[in-house]
Amino acid sequence: MRLFRLTASTIFRRKAWAICAFAVVVLPFLLPMISTATERPLVLQPARIQATWTAVWACTLLWGLFTASRQGEANTKSGLGDYFLTTGVSATRQWLEIWLAILVFIIPVALLGTGVCVLFAMPNDPAEHGMWWTMNFQYLALFLLAMAPLLGLAVAIASRFGGIAGYALTLCLAVYGLWGVGYLDNMLKLEPNPFLRAIWQFSPQYRWADLTQRLYFKQGAIASGQFWQLVAYFSAILVFSCGLSRLCFRTKSLA
Known part of the structure; x- marks a missing residue:
């Protein structure tokens, strides 16, 4: 796991992860204080939830995908990939170690966001505490299942x-899956189109992993059967992305 340790230590020394941790931990308390939420105590906790997961998504999409792309490019252009290949580390293992090193920083960011929501946005009614834990666990699981394949694909x-290509393509795919498919769905409801319908059906529905509004309005945990269907759906995307990533990944630069 030498490449894993090298990648992790490189990311750690750049200290950008500290900005992400700061944003996820501090902004949920700072932003509501400078907004109208202080005048309406009932919306303080929902505002904190919104700020928390906005920070988590932003850190993953902006910093996480950028870091993954940077490390994937560096491994090829610096000659590290070729070197590790001569030492017996296969291309598949190189991609996996880089991917895992990035996840080591993304997973704690998601855990911090979940912790803020669980500890500082818990409903006052004790009867809702169990539901709140379940819903936050569901959000964490779906978030990681949805974003992890994109990080590996960026590498x-x-x-x-x-x-640049790695970052731009994966960011556009993520933005499309989070918001674009929703607009496409609304368009199809107004004016059916078989071609656009086919595109929508094969589009990654990352928006299903965003449960921020569900937390915001305290709509309750996802039913067990539906949750496991979502897990299976994102797991299928994970398997497909891993195969595609392995086909795209290379250790030697053509230049």
Whole structure:
């Protein structure tokens, strides 16, 4: 796991992860204080939930995907990939170790966000505490299942086409899956189109992993059967993304 340790130590020394941790821990308390939430105590906790998960998503999409792309490109252009290949570390293992090193920083960010919501936005009614724990666990699980494949894909695309391409393509895919498919769905409800319907059906529905509004309005945990269907759906995307990432990933630069 030498490449894993090297990648993790490189990311750690750049200290950008500290900004993400600061944003997830501090902004949920700071932003509501400078907004109208202080005048309406009932919306203080919902505002904290909104700020927490906005920070988590922003850190993952902006910093996480950028870091993944940067490390994927660096592994190829610096010659590290070629070196580790000569020492017996296969391309598959190189991609996996880089991916895991990035997840080591993304998972704690998601855990921090979940912890803030559980500890500082818990409903006052004791009868709702169990539901709140379940809903936050569901959010954490779906978030990681949805975002982890994108991070691995960013590493792979960047290793072949460069860091800018890796970051731009995965960011656009994530934004489309989170918000674009919703607009496309609304468009199809107003005016059916078989071609657009086919595109929508094969589009990644990352928006199903965003339970911020469900937490905000305290709509309750997702039913067990539906939750496991979502887990299976995102797991299928994970398997597909892993295969695609392995096909894209390379250890040697063509230049």
